[in-house]
Amino acid sequence: MAISNGYATLDEVKNALRIPLTDTVDDSLLETSIEAASREIDGYCERVFYDVGTITRVYTPEDNFLTQVEDVRTITTLKTSSMGDGVYDVTWATTDYQLEPLNGTIGGIETPATRIRAIGDYVFPIYEPRNINAGEAAVQVVGEFGYATTPIAIKQAAILYSLRQFKRYDSPLGVAGFGDMGLIRVGRFDPDIEALLMPYRRVLMA
Secondary structure: OOOOOOOOOHHHHHHHOOOOOOOOOOHHHHHHHHHHHHHHHHHHHOOOOOEEEEEEEEEOOOOOOEEEEEEEEEEEEEEEOOOOOOOOOEEOOHHHEEEEOHHHEEOOEEOOEEEEEEOOOOOOOOOOOOOOOOOOOOEEEEEEEEOOOOOHHHHHHHHHHHHHHHHHHHOHHHEEEEEOOEEEEOOOOOHHHHHHHHHHOOOOOO
């Protein structure tokens, strides 16, 4: 199978396992492990680390000045709906908003923008709870989403996680083997992987 949006390559994982690149016996299982590990990372971090491309997304503002968004690198068009009816009839200029975090970093780690702040002629429309349009997605964003390149920490986590996924074929029912204290079971989560992923984890409200 071909790996779709994987955070590690087949060769990288085979090298980590000390499997010769010419040995293709387990390639299919390894590719499955890599993709499964990559999607597990997405779910744990609540974001993706590949280039999603230019797409359209809609959002509900938090308040008149702030809208939380998925990872966006650049915005082509920002529009709002004056009536909250799904018609995005107000087009914002680039001087009407700023992307945050400022300078594209959090704690020294580069990140796409996750917030849009109103700073110019417009504010984000908010409808009070009794309004029929309360809670409607009043913000439309067209732009480049996701990460342009996968961060090195995510790649390392993906390699380690792929090894873990692949080695599970040797540990039925979670049994990794026997030690001095008896049965050894596979832990739920590798602390080294968790340490690599933690700075990139977002906790989003549904």
